[in-house]
Amino acid sequence: MQKMKAFIVVAVIAAFLVPCVFAGGAQEKKDDVPVYVMVPKLVHPFYEPCIQGFHDAGKKYGVKTEVESPPSFDIALQVKVIEDLIVRGVDGIAISAVDNKGLVAVINEAKKAGIKIICFDADAPDTQRATYIGTVNEPAGYTAGKYLFNLMGNKGDVALMQGGLAPNLNERQAGFRRAAAETKVKIVAFEDYHADFAEGVNKTEALLETYPGLNAIFGVEAYGAPVASTVLKEQGKAGKVIVGGFDDLAETITGIKDGSVQFCLVQKAYKMGWLSVENLMALDAGKQIPPVIDTGLIIVTKDNVDSYMAQVISETTK
């Protein structure tokens, strides 16, 4: 019986060790093709075009591209993913930072281990990341505000909806407020619905109750516009309140087509993924790259709702 137990223990340990040895062997061999890994904040539809651009560029330039998503929005989980990648010894990491300060130690450690590391979509400027590729949020919020206020005739009341108090969203909010200060538009309400669709709908309903004469609703996070469109359509007020927001979730696009959403601002997510590969390669080649690369925004309205995706891809890959 004792022998049996000992045998099982040894067998189990062996079963764990064998793949490790092989993995170690594979790692030491290190083929010529560099391995770049994209680390989003979590699993979210937003990252799909980023991932597509990342893989497409990898295919074009002949590098191996992978994606490692932390299971949820949690700094500890993202740090763990990076730590695992350091152990694996990949060549480059493109990360959408959950947090700035929280990533300083692990990103610097990755850099020390010889891994090229850049931020895309969400920056961590205090770390030693080589560059940030993505939307620069404060000017993006300003652009969004200017466009909306123009539609409003630079006067009236707007409600600002934000899903979570993440730094990138706060920056957009600041830009939006800066633009508002230049007009006669009043931001009468600011609500946070924690990126929960149901909570967003509840709060929008309450806002329309409180401000019956509201002229516009703007969402600085992806759910903002669909949430507003859902409520307005239900109350028969679609088109009477101007709705705009960031990102192009399918519901936002549906809203633009049926007139319940007037416009959305789409970050060039595909371009972020594509440029991530190009810049990791530039770093591998020892080239200098700028510390911030603004990918800009594309404003989507009824006029370009069917063509904007192709527009972004063609301008990126050309």
Add this chain to the structure above:
Amino acid sequence: MKTVKQELNTSSMGAQQRTAMVRPNFFSALLRKKESAIFLALLGIMLTITIVAPSFATIGNIYRVTRQISFVAIVALGVFIVILTGGIDLSIGSIVGISGITCGLSMAAGLNPVIAVLIGMVTGTVVGLINGALVAYVGITPFIVTLGMLSMARGSIWVMTKGWPVEKIAPSFMFIGQGDFIGIPIPVIIMVVVAIVAHVFLRYSVFGRRVFAIGGNEEATRLSGINVKRIKWIVYGISGFLASITGIILVARFSSAQTSSGDGWELDAIAAAVIGGTSLSGGAGSVLGVLIGAAIMGVIRNGLVLMKVSAYWQTSIMGFIIVLAAIIDRIKNRQPQS
């Protein structure tokens, strides 16, 4: 000798519980001290909000608030039954999500909405029964089992959808979430039906009384020859089933199955049950209390926006109210003993 004594204890305890629990009708339960206290609290809160923000008391707002409350209330009733047995179900938020997604995907695949709804319900019930089997028959702590299931179910949503919402929802089905009958939103009607069934089931059925008995004294219930394991297994199934109902209604409500649907709702549901006077150690609580608890949470959420309370304050105020309810409950329960 010992067994006989224990049996005597058990049967006398059973009789006591029966007299304590079986109410002649629903309305006398309404007047019972505990519920009437939190009901007064609810009225007080509503009055305060109306004074500060008169738009609270409009028909449109009441219509929407009751509908908002119904979603959490149905989930809360499920976890309430689990809590009665002395257990906990942390996976309900994820079950709300996964049932909605399987229902939505079935519809997007072109299945009849009725079949899609059944698929959603089966999903939730099966996930619940898996929880129950692990708790009752394998003997793992409910906290850990359902915590694991929280991630497993949420993770399965991402596997199935890659994070994309499911959009092709049959228009005929949206009535469940968006429609109303004689001015009452359908989700509210569903909530009332669920509540009445749960109330009758818990008060008047043998199974229901055994649920209370397990929470009161699990060992004694087992010794009196009741199949405790089977009951525990089934209550998690019920919890999963009720969570799936909310999941399905939410799909109809938003004309899409959202991947984040129900995320974090386990906390709201448990809080609603506790505010409503449910004891987390099991054996005590009422359906009416849970409904009032859910109403208090929903009314305050709505009121904070109407009263123009800063968005930065709202979450911490909600947390404060939950703690406050627990403190009041503690003080109230201590009085008769001292």
